[in-house]
Amino acid sequence: MGDTAVMTPSAPTRGRRPMSDRRRWLQRLEISRAAIRLFAEQGVTETTGEQIAEAVGLSARTLWRYFRSKESCVEPVLSLTTDAFVETLRRWPTGTALEEHLVADHRPPEQDGEASLAVVAMSRHEPALRAIWLVVYERAEAVLAEVVAERLGREPDELAVRVQAATLAAALRITTEDIAADCADGRTRPREEGLARLSEAVRSATHGVVGDVPA
């Protein structure tokens, strides 16, 4: 009762402070960029963990402290695209159609959009990258469930809400894969077409159910 700082189990005010979450996130992102560049240049199997570490000026030992496998190094950059979707959905005003909001408001990540698409394209023939890609999207499902739940005035752990979130995630994922495939095969596309596809996918996935708040 009279304790001062027992709330947090670790409250040492002495010695070096642990790396901030922000800084750790940046470090992982930088590693991710380097790894993707190497994967694209020389292939995944031809790239060793030591090369990735060297590219960002770290030792291999430290690299394995940031990532549990060399393939999972692509995760932070991939997460940027799912995060962008989630943020767009957070800004989605009630009373408007989801598809129109996506077209009007969604912006893919500024700097890493191409790198992200490159990974998705590589994942077509690299099972390990495929697995990472799917795991990243599954993590997005949980966040989308919160958004959908708030939207519908229900709880995030309800089965119907989770299914709806997964449905939404699947639509976004498949569209992204589609665009990445075209992009990798040299077919360039205007961004309006990508958003149009996105809109179509979301429409056929939701059938307007989350488009407006029901009673």
Place this chain on the structure above:
Amino acid sequence: MGDTAVMTPSAPTRGRRPMSDRRRWLQRLEISRAAIRLFAEQGVTETTGEQIAEAVGLSARTLWRYFRSKESCVEPVLSLTTDAFVETLRRWPTGTALEEHLVADHRPPEQDGEASLAVVAMSRHEPALRAIWLVVYERAEAVLAEVVAERLGREPDELAVRVQAATLAAALRITTEDIAADCADGRTRPREEGLARLSEAVRSATHGVVGDVPA
């Protein structure tokens, strides 16, 4: 024109025949069962590839010819559950509601149902198993796309069809995860309740759109 057996690039009628697909499939299934048993008994990281190989009377070298990683050994058993879903959907008569057909007709795999659920339960804390699980379901999406396409009289590669298939797959996957979680936490459940959940998930995912053939 006058050639006799040039149609197939490999038509040697001499020497030992390659292992039949069926036999190879059985061998992979047997390995899968042994691996899952070991994973459940002593954990994934504590189980070595050599142990899995030994459990089925193979050398480690041969094991790596059947599976590319020790985690992927669980794949054949997991596929049994997705295959069961796909087969149920194939038997789905036109003009009936999908949910009712599932409740009336679906039977999970006879022998490996529990093992499969055990893997799904383990996958909550084992990222590698999680990845396999997601990949297995993604493969099911492609097959479901064919079923949905035929059902709707459209093409399997259409975006809307693929999204619909992915939606269906997500509903099945999440419900299975739900059941596996309850099962692993000791909460036993009658199979009717599982099917009821399945039905609810499918309903909230499809909104009856694939329930009947539209014009």
Place this chain on the structure above:
DNA sequence: CGATTTTATGGCACTCTCTGCCAAGATAGC
């Protein structure tokens, strides 16, 4: 039957991934 061809398997050596352990460097308050 043996000779021959093709495939499946096993053994060995090897690289690479990833971890545990400890020492050294960095940052903070005393």
Place this chain on the structure above:
DNA sequence: GCTATCTTGGCAGAGAGTGCCATAAAATCG
């Protein structure tokens, strides 16, 4: 300065997974 806490690197090691080659198992042909 001293001390505490955290980060990093180096090193050794277990395990994953592969290439290579020898051998065993099927199958056909003579």
